[in-house]
Amino acid sequence: MSFEYTPPKYAQLIAEIERRIESGEYPPGSPLPSEHQLMAEFGMARPTVVKALGVLRDNGWIISEQGKGRFVRGRPALAAGQHPRTGRELLDRKEIPSTTRLVSAGLVKAPRRIASYLGLDDGASVVLRRTVVHQGDEPSEIVSVWLRSELAEGTALAASAELPQGVGRLVESAAGVGLDHIVEHLTARNPTKEERGLLGVAASAALLDLYAVACDATGKAHVVLQTVLPGDRHELEDAYPIR
Amino acid sequence: MSFEYTPPKYAQLIAEIERRIESGEYPPGSPLPSEHQLMAEFGMARPTVVKALGVLRDNGWIISEQGKGRFVRGRPALAAGQHPRTGRELLDRKEIPSTTRLVSAGLVKAPRRIASYLGLDDGASVVLRRTVVHQGDEPSEIVSVWLRSELAEGTALAASAELPQGVGRLVESAAGVGLDHIVEHLTARNPTKEERGLLGVAASAALLDLYAVACDATGKAHVVLQTVLPGDRHELEDAYPIR
DNA sequence: TCAGGCAGCTTGGCCAGTCAAGCTGGCTGA
DNA sequence: TCAGCCAGCTTGACTGGCCAAGCTGCCTGA
Numbered sequence: 055m056s057f058e059y060t061p062p063k064y065a066q067l068i069a070e071i072e073r074r075i076e077s078g079e080y081p082p083g084s085p086l087p088s089e090h091q092l093m094a095e096f097g098m099a100r101p102t103v104v105k106a107l108g109v110l111r112d113n114g115w116i117i118s119e120q121g122k123g124r125f126v127r128g129r130p131a132l133a134a135g136q137h138p139r140t141g142r143e144l145l146d147r148k149e150i151p152s153t154t155r156l157v158s159a160g161l162v163k164a165p166r167r168i169a170s171y172l173g174l175d176d177g178a179s180v181v182l183r184r185t186v187v188h189q190g191d192e193p194s195e196i197v198s199v200w201l202r203s204e205l206a207e208g209t210a211l212a213a214s215a216e217l218p219q220g221v222g223r224l225v226e227s228a229a230g231v232g233l234d235h236i237v238e239h240l241t242a243r244n245p246t247k248e249e250r251g252l253l254g255v256a257a258s259a260a261l262l263d264l265y266a267v268a269c270d271a272t273g274k275a276h277v278v279l280q281t282v283l284p285g286d287r288h289e290l291e292d293a294y295p296i297r
Numbered sequence: 298m299s300f301e302y303t304p305p306k307y308a309q310l311i312a313e314i315e316r317r318i319e320s321g322e323y324p325p326g327s328p329l330p331s332e333h334q335l336m337a338e339f340g341m342a343r344p345t346v347v348k349a350l351g352v353l354r355d356n357g358w359i360i361s362e363q364g365k366g367r368f369v370r371g372r373p374a375l376a377a378g379q380h381p382r383t384g385r386e387l388l389d390r391k392e393i394p395s396t397t398r399l400v401s402a403g404l405v406k407a408p409r410r411i412a413s414y415l416g417l418d419d420g421a422s423v424v425l426r427r428t429v430v431h432q433g434d435e436p437s438e439i440v441s442v443w444l445r446s447e448l449a450e451g452t453a454l455a456a457s458a459e460l461p462q463g464v465g466r467l468v469e470s471a472a473g474v475g476l477d478h479i480v481e482h483l484t485a486r487n488p489t490k491e492e493r494g495l496l497g498v499a500a501s502a503a504l505l506d507l508y509a510v511a512c513d514a515t516g517k518a519h520v521v522l523q524t525v526l527p528g529d530r531h532e533l534e535d536a537y538p539i540r
Numbered sequence: 541t542c543a544g545g546c547a548g549c550t551t552g553g554c555c556a557g558t559c560a561a562g563c564t565g566g567c568t569g570a
Numbered sequence: 571t572c573a574g575c576c577a578g579c580t581t582g583a584c585t586g587g588c589c590a591a592g593c594t595g596c597c598t599g600a
Contacts, residue, residue, distance in 0.1 A: 062553060082515060088580065099555040101344070104581085112355075114514075120581045121562030131478050131516045139537055222539075235374050237536040242485035242503040242528030258501030260485040260528070268539070272325065273374045285485030285503070293480045294382055296465075296511070305583060331550065342585045347551085363551045364592030 063098055067106040070096075075115060075126055082128040086116060114295070131293075140290055141236040141266025144197065144279040145222035149185060157184040157196075157252065159214050161203060168200045171267045171278045181206035186252050193253050194287055198280040205229055205276065222268065225277045234271040240264045242285065253284055260285040306341055310349035313339075318358060318369055325371040329359060357538070374536075383533055384479040384509025387440060387522040388465035392428060400427040400439075400495065402457050404446060411443045414510045414521045424449035429495050436496050437530055443521040448472055465511065468520045477514040483507045485528065496527055503528040 061069075074080045087095065092103045107124060110116045114130035138146075149156075164172070164180040172180065181203050187195040199211065199221055205228045206212045217224070222233055241263050245255055255261075262283040267275050304312075317323045330338065335346045350367060353359045357373035381389075392399075407415070407423040415423065424446050430438040442454065442464055448471045449455045460467070465476055484506050488498055498504075505526040510518050526533075 064553080090580090100557090102554060105553090107581095118581065119563085121564085121579085123563095123580055127477075127514045131512065131514065142537070142539060145539070233539050235536060235538045238534065240483075240505070240533040240535070241531065242505040242526075244501065244503050258487065260487050260503035262483070262485040262505075263528075269374065271370050271374065283485075285506075288484065290483040291481065292483070293478060294385075295478045296385060296388070296476050307583080333550090343587090345584060348583090350551095361551065362593085364549085364594085366550055366593095 063096075064102050064106040064109070067092070067096055067098065067103065068109055071106070071110060072115060072129075076129055080126045082126050084126050085122075086124040086126065088123060137291065137293070139236070139238070139292065140264060140281065141238050141268070141279060144266055144281060145233070145236070145268060146220040147197075148218070148220060149216040151216055153188050154216065155186045155188070156214055156216070157186055159183045159212055164200070167265070168278055171265065172200070172202060172275050174202070179203050181212050183211055189287075192287075194284070196249060196252055196280075196282040198282075200278040200280070201225065201276065221277060221279065225268070229270075229276050231270040231276070233268045233276065235269055237267045237269065238264060239267070240290075245282075249282060253282070255284050262288060262290065264290075306339075307345050307349040307352070310335070310339055310341065310346065311352055314349070314353060315358060315372075319372055323369045325369050327369050328365075329367040329369060331366060380534065380536070382479070382481070382535065383507055383524065384481050384511070384522060387509055387524060388476070388479070388511060389463040390440075391461070391463060392459040394459055396431050397459065398429045398431070399457055399459070400429055402426045402455055407443070410508070411521055414508065415443070415445060415518050417445070422446050424455050426454055432530075435530075437527070439492060439495055439523075439525040441523040441525075443523070444468065444519065448519065464520060464522065468511070472513070472519050474513040474519070476511045476519065478512055480510045480512065481507060482510075483533075488525075492525060496525070498527050505531060505533065507533075 071080070071086070080086060086092075086107070089100055089103050089107070092098070093100055096103070107116065107118065111118055111124075114127060116124050116126055118124040160181065161179050162182045163177045164174055166176055168180060169176050169178055174180065180200050183199040183206075185197050186193050187197060189195075201211065205225065209224055209228050210217055211221070211224055211228075226233055242260055243263055244257065245253065245259055245261055249255070249261065250257060262285055264281050264283070266279040266281075268277045268279070269275050314323070314329070323329060329335075329350070332343055332346050332350070335341070336343055339346070350359065350361065354361055354367075357370060359367050359369055361367040403424065404422050405425045406420045407417055409419055411423060412419050412421055417423065423443050426442040428440050429436050430440060432438075444454065448468065452467055452471050453460055454464070454467055454471075469476055485503055486506055487500065488496065488502055488504050492498070492504065493500060496504075505528055507524050507526070509522040509524075511520045511522065512518050
């Protein structure tokens with residue numbers, strides 16, 4: 055009995071063509087061998103070759119023009135999920151004692167914005183968990199987690215110990231659904247009095263204020279993550295295709 | 298002779314299944330009819346059915362589990378490109394005389410950041426085109442376009458007339474390449490003296506400062522778009538899948 | 541009783557071939 | 571000469587069939 059794993063033929067062809075494009079053997083703009091040439095070279099049937107080329111096209115490696123051929127675009131500059139988005143990163147982040155200080159964890163009245171994101175009435179009770187993250191000696195970020203109180207009860211989210219795992223996992227197991235997507239809201243503002251103290255910034259400082267609402271596949275919001283970043287210490291980066 | 302267009306069979310099947318999911322006929326979590334049932338109902342061969350279902354899976358409508366079946370996830374909450382990203386929107390935006398005022402258009406020494414994004418030496422000459430966008434009576438946004446001088450020469454970008462079309466199109470035809478993706482850099486800061494005047498904000502105001510670098514498929518940067526937004530008048534929104 | 545195996549379902553992968561649509565370059569006939 | 575046609579290439583769409591892998595429930599034999 056053997057447990058070796060051989061990837062499907064079409065996947066092998068994908069890998070080989072990607073390698074040739076990266077190595078410069080198939081330079082950008084040049085035509086790929088035709089389907090029949092690839093069939094002959096790799097000993098595959100046409101649908102197999104076509105499937106591989108279809109994946110390469112969907113992933114941006116090549117373009118195809120009916121009647122002309124397929125042409126190399128180059129290595130896709132955007133490998134999806136290359137540098138993770140901020141909200142996504144917050145969802146997975148673990149609280150590391152040496153850099154994270156818990157400020158509060160417990161029930162509060164939901165601010166209007168949070169209630170709106172979570173689909174609650176204004177002033178409903180929610181659980182707020184707030185930490186300050188340090189970089190070196192300086193405080194560099196205030197991270198807040200907001201969620202419906204019934205979701206946090208009895209979980210590590212409402213306790214004052216460091217979170218053993220990312221918020222995303224905790225919420226998924228507490229809510230019994232998978233988180234599907236994130237909606238981010240971003241703005242710039244001056245600090246509140248509390249934030250001046252926590253971050254050690256001037257009243258006139260410019261802060262990035264980012265809310266990340268994590269929803270399940272049906273669009274229902276389960277948790278809101280907020281991070282407040284001094285603009286002079288942080289720059290957010292993001293990349294996406296144009297079409 | 299007829300010029301009617303009939304979409305491919307697999308596309309018709311995709312549309313029909315999407316319709317049934319949206320209508321509630323196939324509720325989230327329920328199993329889809331098996332491949333053989335769909336073959337019988339729609340009179341298609343198996344690969345045709347499989348292709349349609351593969352597209353639906355790639356687009357997030359359904360998931361498939363080998364040995365069990367395919368299951369409805371629901372309408373994907375994120376129709377890609379649903380609300381266009383800021384940098385992308387800047388690339389397409391036209392200058393409307395009633396809301397846009399041209400501040401400057403011509404050669405300047407490239408600031409360090411711009412030179413770095415465009416891959417130029419520090420202090421190289423670049424073309425800067427800067428406009429103030431009004432919303433109602435108030436100035437609400439400063440938009441700047443930076444690009445290599447040889448690209449802008451002889452085009453509408455270096456002229457003081459309103460742009461007849463989006464910056465993206467102009468750059469693509471001037472550079473002779475298609476723009477492929479955008480890299481965004483975002484931070485918060487206080488206004489410069491010039492920006493205080495143009496936007497009519499206090500020295501302590503918090504501004505969103507967004508740079509969008511538009512690159513071709515090989516990763517070469519062709520144009521940098523910058524927008525400066527008072528934080529109290531703007532909120533950026535974005536959504537993306539978690540996995 | 542109940543563990544194990546097997547039949548029958550599902551999806552995944554692959555093949556050989558057909559027809560249609562679109563492009564290109566060479567040939568042909570005016 | 572040169573406009574127009576057409577052969578021969580390309581990719582796109584589709585068919586009918588095969589075998590493998592994985593899951594589930596029934597059924598059989600210890």
